[in-house]
Amino acid sequence: MNAPYERLEQLEQEALAALESAMDSGALQEWHRLYLGRKGELTSLLRLVAELPEDERPTFGRAANTLKATLESAYEQRVETVRRQELERELARGALDVTLPGRPLGPGHLHLTTQTLRRIYAIFAEMGFQVYEAPDVETDEFNFELLNMPPHHPARDMWDTFWITDKVLLRTHTSPGQIRVMRERYPEPIRVILPGKCYRYEQITARSEHQFYQVEGLAVGHGIRMSDLIGTLTEFARRLYGPDRRIRIRGSYFPFTEPSVEADMDCILCRGAGCRVCKYSGWLEIAGAGMVHPQVLRNGGYDPDEWSGFAFGMGVERPAMLQYSIDDIRLFYGNDLRFLRQF
Numbered sequence: 186m187n188a189p190y191e192r193l194e195q196l197e198q199e200a201l202a203a204l205e206s207a208m209d210s211g212a213l214q215e216w217h218r219l220y221l222g223r224k225g226e227l228t229s230l231l232r233l234v235a236e237l238p239e240d241e242r243p244t245f246g247r248a249a250n251t252l253k254a255t256l257e258s259a260y261e262q263r264v265e266t267v268r269r270q271e272l273e274r275e276l277a278r279g280a281l282d283v284t285l286p287g288r289p290l291g292p293g294h295l296h297l298t299t300q301t302l303r304r305i306y307a308i309f310a311e312m313g314f315q316v317y318e319a320p321d322v323e324t325d326e327f328n329f330e331l332l333n334m335p336p337h338h339p340a341r342d343m344w345d346t347f348w349i350t351d352k353v354l355l356r357t358h359t360s361p362g363q364i365r366v367m368r369e370r371y372p373e374p375i376r377v378i379l380p381g382k383c384y385r386y387e388q389i390t391a392r393s394e395h396q397f398y399q400v401e402g403l404a405v406g407h408g409i410r411m412s413d414l415i416g417t418l419t420e421f422a423r424r425l426y427g428p429d430r431r432i433r434i435r436g437s438y439f440p441f442t443e444p445s446v447e448a449d450m451d452c453i454l455c456r457g458a459g460c461r462v463c464k465y466s467g468w469l470e471i472a473g474a475g476m477v478h479p480q481v482l483r484n485g486g487y488d489p490d491e492w493s494g495f496a497f498g499m500g501v502e503r504p505a506m507l508q509y510s511i512d513d514i515r516l517f518y519g520n521d522l523r524f525l526r527q528f
């Protein structure tokens with residue numbers, strides 16, 4: 186038996202004895218530093234390996250590592266024991282005041298987005314719209330092609346897209362759900378809203394997030410007209426923001442509607458007089474909308490000679506921001522309780 190091996194054995198006895206006499210967490214820490222620390226005895230012994238004759242190195246290395254494992258598990262056990270003893274001593278001294286009231290844990294509440302969504306669901310439910318959920322991960326086909334945007338259609342640039350593969354993406358809007366509902370419900374008439382998260386490959390700023398909610402609406406039936414769309418949006422705005430809301434319609438362009446419009450509501454702050462929130466126009470944009478394009482109806486399985494429909498898509502966070510004077514959209518997903526608790 187040569188010197189390093191003897192030292193290993195000695196060290197084991199010495200360390201285990203010292204461990205037994207460590208009586209509090211301070212002593213334990215000191216013990217750990219001495220025997221297992223980076224500058225501890227065992228570490229310096231392990232360094233000795235390099236000085237041994239080559240054929241002895243593996244055996245010595247193994248023995249040293251076994252000792253290391255032994256000491257580590259003895260240490261863990263001792264920590265447990267000492268902790269228990271310390272607690273018992275504390276209890277014996279009466280240091281634990283069991284009559285102290287606990288710290289109350291708040292019950293929590295729904296996220297502002299969820300609250301807003303549920304208000305929207307309730308209003309549309311009263312108007313006969315069911316909630317239909319479509320997937321967040323979509324295909325190029327549903328997100329674009331079936332919505333009348335073949336590959337290379339310039340309108341695709343309206344949506345900066347997170348691509349997963351050549352053909353798979355995170356939906357940039359809730360509109361692909363229109364096709365899914367139509368294919369599932371044909372030949373029934375349809376009245377649904379499609380809420381859900383949308384994703385866009387955009388710089389995150391106070392005004393734009395790369396994830397946000399939309400609520401899509403779709404009605405398909407016989408003889409559905411633009412006036413039904415306007416009536417629905419007006420009724421919605423009045424139920425959500427008050428009975429004397431006004432809606433105005435502007436011409437616009439979306440590949441999946443014809444004609445396409447944008448719907449504005451008179452500003453909830455200045456009621457149309459003009460203020461900072463509405464950029465002195467008196468109006469706030471609430472939705473893109475239009476009559477479902479004949480090709481989109483066809484793609485959903487509905488014959489446009491017999492059926493017609495309207496559709497709309499509205500944001501969820503932005504109206505909530507207006508209503509509560511929130512000036513940074515990033516707050517919605519920042520998970521800062523100081524913000525979330527206010528709603």
Ligand code: DAH
Pocket residue numbers: 357358359360401402439441442472473474475476496497498499
């Ligand atoms: N999908 C559009 C967007 O994300 C919004 C939209 C416009 C939805 C018109 C519609 C519609 O259903 O008819 O910008």
